[in-house]
Amino acid sequence: MKQIEFTFSRPDVSTAVHLVSRITDIDAPSDFLILDSGVKNIYEDSLFSCDNVIELPGGEASKTPDILKRLWLEMGQAKLRRDSRVVVIGGGAVCDAGAFAASTWKRGVSLTLVPTTLLCMVDASLGGKTAVNIAGEKNQAGTVYPASEIIICPEFLQTLPSEEMVNGLAEALKTAVTGDRQIVEYLLQKDYLQAVTACLAVKGRIVAADLEETGERRLLNLGHTIGHCIEAISGFTISHGAAVAMGIPVAAEMGGNDDFAMEFREIARKLGIETVIPSTITYQRILKHLESDKKTTAAGRIWIIPRGWEDCEQVLLDQTAERELLEKAWH
Numbered sequence: 001m002k003q004i005e006f007t008f009s010r011p012d013v014s015t016a017v018h019l020v021s022r023i024t025d026i027d028a029p030s031d032f033l034i035l036d037s038g039v040k041n042i043y044e045d046s047l048f049s050c051d052n053v054i055e056l057p058g059g060e061a062s063k064t065p066d067i068l069k070r071l072w073l074e075m076g077q078a079k080l081r082r083d084s085r086v087v088v089i090g091g092g093a094v095c096d097a098g099a100f101a102a103s104t105w106k107r108g109v110s111l112t113l114v115p116t117t118l119l120c121m122v123d124a125s126l127g128g129k130t131a132v133n134i135a136g137e138k139n140q141a142g143t144v145y146p147a148s149e150i151i152i153c154p155e156f157l158q159t160l161p162s163e164e165m166v167n168g169l170a171e172a173l174k175t176a177v178t179g180d181r182q183i184v185e186y187l188l189q190k191d192y193l194q195a196v197t198a199c200l201a202v203k204g205r206i207v208a209a210d211l212e213e214t215g216e217r218r219l220l221n222l223g224h225t226i227g228h229c230i231e232a233i234s235g236f237t238i239s240h241g242a243a244v245a246m247g248i249p250v251a252a253e254m255g256g257n258d259d260f261a262m263e264f265r266e267i268a269r270k271l272g273i274e275t276v277i278p279s280t281i282t283y284q285r286i287l288k289h290l291e292s293d294k295k296t297t298a299a300g301r302i303w304i305i306p307r308g309w310e311d312c313e314q315v316l317l318d319q320t321a322e323r324e325l326l327e328k329a330w331h
């Protein structure tokens with residue numbers, strides 16, 4: 001079993017990443033197992049057993065305060081101690097909620113994440129962000145609590161619905177722009193083990209230097225400013241990954257890097273990711289949405305502008321500059 005180890009900026013925190021090719025090779029003894037129902041329904045027979053198994057609904061339905069409360073109550077019933085281990089097997093949503101519960105039970109128990117979607121493998125499982133949504137608002141409550149162990153098994157991807165696959169491909173492509181062009185080749189070859197390994201190496205490097213997102217980690221928000229607007233304006237009919245992939249070339253064009261934007265769109269197309277923004281999502285609607293974004297400050301908003309592969313910069317734009325550059329890119 002291949003192992004990559006990341007150490008984060010807190011001296012006492014590290015995450016070991018194990019890679020296995022078969023689900024039956026996953027070795028993760030646990031005192032409390034949290035399972036994504038979308039995974040349990042398909043893989044029940046191949047997954048190891050545990051005395052305390054809690055099934056959560058897949059997707060955002062598992063990121064609620066009620067689910068968190070249920071997990072805490074079940075953890076109490078299972079008499080989980082400070083030295084117990086929680087294992088979470090599922091997509092990013094179930095991992096976010098399960099990790100939140102693990103991070104707060106007895107002020108933090110050992111945590112193993114087994115991501116089962118591409119997005120969770122390349123992104124959500126690593127870096128310690130845990131969260132639940134509050135009153136429909138995404139990720140309003142959370143902690144920063146890196147898992148001590150992540151087990152990656154691309155065999156799970158064989159059953160992932162194509163829309164979920166596109167979400168993960170888009171985040172992986174974002175990671176390629178942020179830190180490693182070679183990821184593009186792995187994705188085009190459908191070599192997901194190599195792609196995930198390379199993505200985790202990039203994210204691990206960035207997060208290790210900036211766990212609390214006060215500097216370099218912001219680069220991972222590439223494509224997200226426009227992406228969040230597109231997602232919301234579409235009434236969430238455009239998925240997060242697809243929206244981010246639409247946002248990345250716009251950010252490049254804001255920086256005047258039109259050639260890179262064109263190359264990015266071509267690669268995305270080859271991977272089956274749509275980057276053409278529907279005509280109903282107008283520049284005016286984007287502006288209106290940006291105005292309501294709480295991430296802006298009196299000085300402006302930080303944009304992540306790609307200049308090329310492995311070359312992104314953080315640029316603080318005041319409202320006037322933001323409008324000007326966005327209008328130029330849009331037309």
Ligand SMILES: NC(=O)c1ccc[n+]([C@@H]2O[C@H](COP(=O)([O-])OP(=O)(O)OC[C@H]3O[C@@H](n4cnc5c(N)ncnc54)[C@H](O)[C@@H]3O)[C@@H](O)[C@H]2O)c1
Pocket residue numbers: 036037038039042057058059060063090091092093094096116117118119120123124125126127128129130139156157159160161164167
């Ligand atoms: N913590 C972080 O740093 C971080 C980063 C990015 C995204 N996220 C969060 O991740 C969530 C999205 O995660 P996601 O994209 O993994 O999707 P998801 O967790 O919403 O899962 C999508 C669907 O796929 C199903 N599923 C999972 N694995 C499967 C498999 N192997 N085969 C078939 N079906 C499977 C699930 O049951 C669910 O219905 C969002 O809530 C987002 O906020 C967190």
